[in-house]
Amino acid sequence: MDLTDTEDERDFRLRLRDWLRRTLPTLPPPPPAHDWPARRAYDCGWQRALYDAGYAGLHWPTEAGGHGATPAVHLIFLEETERAGAPYVGANFVGLLHAGPTIAAEGTPAQRARWLPAILRGDEVWCQGFSEPEAGSDLAALRTWAVREDDTYVVTGSKIWTSHAEVADWCELLVRTDSAAPRHKGISWLAMPMSAPGVTVRPLRTLAGSTEFAELVLDRVSVPVGHRVGEENDGWRVSMVTLSFERGTAFAGEVVACRRTLADMARTARDNGRWDDSSLRRRLGRLNAQFTALWRMTQWHACAGDAPRTGAAAVSGSVFKLLYSHARQELYDTAADLLGPAALDAGHPWTAARLSSLSYTIAAGTSQIQQNIIAERGLGLPKGR
Amino acid sequence: MDFRPTSDQQALRATARRFLAARFPRDRLRRTVDADAAAGADDRLDRGLWRALGEAGFFSLRLPEKEGGAGLGMPEAVLVFEEAGRALVPGPMAATHVAAGLVPGAADGAAVVTALDGPGVVEHLASADAVLLTGGPTVHVLPAGRGPRPAPDLPTTVPLRPLDPTTPLHRIPGPLPGDAGQRLTGTDAQQLRLHATLLTAAQQLGSAARTLDMAVEHARNRKQFGRPIGAFQAVQHVCSRMLARTDLARSGVYAASVTMTVSEVSAAKLLADEAAVRNARDCLQLHGGMGFSWEADVHLHLKRAWVRREQWQPPAQAEELLALALLDDGGIAPRNV
Structure with a gap:
């Protein structure tokens, strides 16, 4: 058990720190939260800067245009960028964390060449069309269908909870291509151009007042057959290859940020007198333990990244997500208790974060689904009902 | 960085698990439970088991090899203590481990060393050869005996009816004598x-x-x-x-x-x-x-x-x-x- 940087890791860390110190002051000011075109431009500008400096696709395989870095080095990247206050991945989330890795793993050489460099350079933004109004936790119940007409699929249906749809160039789309097959067997994975005729984007306002999500209505949208990644009707497997991709480390930067917030909360409590309340102090102490261990668990998962995943290790991403999402909610609930009536101001960053934290136990697999996965795949309990 | 246990560490853990399965299997635990329940808090810790734990290195593994240890570190100690916890091995294992090299007999399990971290309760006092006082800036060690007063240097020791049938407890109302027993110099x-x-x-x-x-x-x-x-x-x-x-x-x-x-x-x-x-x-x-x-x-x-x-x-x-x-x-x- 070793938590020390190797010589290479240390070199990487120091070089990255130096680059961040020089680069971050040159960035433009962050755009307003609701201006999505401006946010796209900002996020893509940051991605381009990473690309130019050799940090884009750090841990992607070299044949996909990446640098083939170890998970430990990638984790250092996530840690140092967050600690330096660098911008988030933002609009490039789906491209860099899901669609891109899927194409890297399952695409043809031509498909990789078409899409991956544009993702890494920050030229093209992707969104995700998986969930549907009637297919949330039960994703395989999706009904958006595609009919093949010669060299095109004609797609009709609707998708929901698509983030950054308004500013995306491409959508990774799961569609039903064989309605007679068992539900997991009749699905295909398509890259749909968002500019195609028949795509309607309806912004969806969240309880936090934000509009990063949208509903997609697809009315006879033509997608070339050559935009299918993987075999026809094999899309469920194709999407799952990377659905658990990085679940163990996807929140690494956020854990670092939560630990900083926790320290800010302690200082705020000391300054506003709430520190004298031992029950509040003890809650802060408990959160410190949880986020310290969550950070160590992230490092553990990064180190286990290459190992074959069986039993409990196979569900480590679900375990992490379950723990982290609840800890995050507890963090901001505690922040509210610390602020008192000031927490009723929706403009307070901790209140805004408290509202958005409510999605964490729902998005990307609810806590209930995570617990099913852990029970069945991690603990070998019989299939539930 | 490689946070995972090394193959040596995994082998050590497996050895500890096999050792405990052989030396302290479930029926042994149950015999201890029922014997202690019948006898009450006066019952003695199993010295044979303690010796065997000592010989297997549970207490000495972090001592340098020239002092009879294995020269290993806390990661290894944590792995074998995890196994001890899994098997519910009774006794003041942590106290005896940290006493190894400081209190004669602790390293090889010849001595049972318990500890008192402040006023409160102390486990296995009647079985112990020594008590570490660890609540202050310096560590002191007191002799413990098998007489009517298990630790003569402590002002009051009240036996409790133990909640855990395999962990006899004495209550020690404060304050503790500040200068009791022998001060262990050179100990942080x-x-x-x-x-x-x-x-x-x-x-x-x-x-x-x-x-x-x-x-x-x-x-x-x-x-x-x-x-x-x-x-x-x-x-x-x-x-x-x-x-x-x-x-x-x-x-x-x-x-x-x-x-x-x-x-x-x-x-x-x-x-x-x-x-x-x-x-x-x-x-x-x-x-x-x-x-x-x-x-x-x-x-x-x-x-x-x-x-x-x-x-x-x-x-x-x-x-x-x-x-x-x-x-x-x-x-x-x-x-x-």
């Missing part, structure tokens, strides 16, 4: 407390992992309504949360064994206490009526977890330390040692 009291706290956390982690296994096995085999109870989501989700809190505690305990910082050790103890107690509670609940019986082992895990929780930094103390660490950035910034 804070370091000694940190080591004992983390070793106790490791035992709690082992117990939590064991009650998770017991719960899952029961959920797979116990049938009600025509199917294994583990097919019901209500049961599945309890088991999933048991796994999650065990994994969180394990991350905390293993990391603390590498960094040995004050706040990581506190985090490890807090999370391991919670995992041990709550997993035992959940395991008990899932066992239904049998869980409430003396015959099932789950109450032994729960009671031991309650005892260990009160030793070496109970939760309130750990939480206060962790809160204070937040005001000092050293406690927050991820450290790369």
Whole structure:
């Protein structure tokens, strides 16, 4: 058990720190939260800067245009960028964390060449069309269908909870291509151009007042057959290859940020007198333990990244997500208790974060689904009902 | 960075598990439970077992080889203590381990050394050869004996009816004599407390992992309504949360064994206490009526977890330390040692 940087890791860390110190002051000011075109431009500008400096696709395989870095080095990247206050991945989330890795793993050489460099350079933004109004936790119940007409699929249906749809160039789309097959067997994975005729984007306002999500209505949208990644009707497997991709480390930067917030909360409590309340102090102490261990668990998962995943290790991403999402909610609930009536101001960053934290136990697999996965795949309990 | 246990560390853990399965199997635990229950708190710790633990290196493994140890570190000690916790080995293991090299006989298990971290309770006093006083800035050692007064240097010792049938306890009302016994010079009291706290956390982690296994096995085999109870989501989700809190505690305990910082050790103890107690509670609940019986082992895990929780930094103390660490950035910034 070793938590020390190797010589290479240390070199990487120091070089990255130096680059961040020089680069971050040159960035433009962050755009307003609701201006999505401006946010796209900002996020893509940051991605381009990473690309130019050799940090884009750090841990992607070299044949996909990446640098083939170890998970430990990638984790250092996530840690140092967050600690330096660098911008988030933002609009490039789906491209860099899901669609891109899927194409890297399952695409043809031509498909990789078409899409991956544009993702890494920050030229093209992707969104995700998986969930549907009637297919949330039960994703395989999706009904958006595609009919093949010669060299095109004609797609009709609707998708929901698509983030950054308004500013995306491409959508990774799961569609039903064989309605007679068992539900997991009749699905295909398509890259749909968002500019195609028949795509309607309806912004969806969240309880936090934000509009990063949208509903997609697809009315006879033509997608070339050559935009299918993987075999026809094999899309469920194709999407799952990377659905658990990085679940163990996807929140690494956020854990670092939560630990900083926790320290800010302690200082705020000391300054506003709430520190004298031992029950509040003890809650802060408990959160410190949880986020310290969550950070160590992230490092553990990064180190286990290459190992074959069986039993409990196979569900480590679900375990992490379950723990982290609840800890995050507890963090901001505690922040509210610390602020008192000031927490009723929706403009307070901790209140805004408290509202958005409510999605964490729902998005990307609810806590209930995570617990099913852990029970069945991690603990070998019989299939539930 | 490679946080995973090395192959040597994994082999050490496997050896410890095999050793305990042979030397302290379940029927041995149950004999201890029933003998102690019949005899009350006066019963003696099994000296043969203690010797065997000593010979196997449970107490001496961090001592340098020239002093009869194995020259290993806290990561290795934590792995074998996790196994001891899993097997519910009774006795003041953490105290005897940190006394190795300081108190004659501790390293090889010839002596039983217990510890008192402040006014409160002390375990296995009547069996002990020595008591470490660790609550102050310096560490003192008192002789313990087998007379009417088990520790003559302590003002008052009141035997309790022990909650955990295999952990006899005496209550020691404060204040403790500041200059009692022999002062151990050259010993860092804070370091000694940190080591004992983390070793106790490791035992709690082992117990939590064991009650998770017991719960899952029961959920797979116990049938009600025509199917294994583990097919019901209500049961599945309890088991999933048991796994999650065990994994969180394990991350905390293993990391603390590498960094040995004050706040990581506190985090490890807090999370391991919670995992041990709550997993035992959940395991008990899932066992239904049998869980409430003396015959099932789950109450032994729960009671031991309650005892260990009160030793070496109970939760309130750990939480206060962790809160204070937040005001000092050293406690927050991820450290790369």
